Amino acid sequence: MNCPICGEDTVKPFRPFCSKRCADIDLAKWLNGSYAVPSQREDDLDDEIQDAGEFKDRPH
């Protein structure tokens, strides 16, 4: 059985997907279908990581 998202072999905890990532992608498809909103989750995540990095480097 293969992951419907990327075609890799499935992994038990994430069936029918190969990973949480692919399960999230499938979920996002459903959510996007419901709300018709472009996905910005990864952009938001990058911003958070950058902000955290700046905060850490910033002298106080």
Ligand SMILES: [Zn+2]
């Ligand atoms: Zn997959």
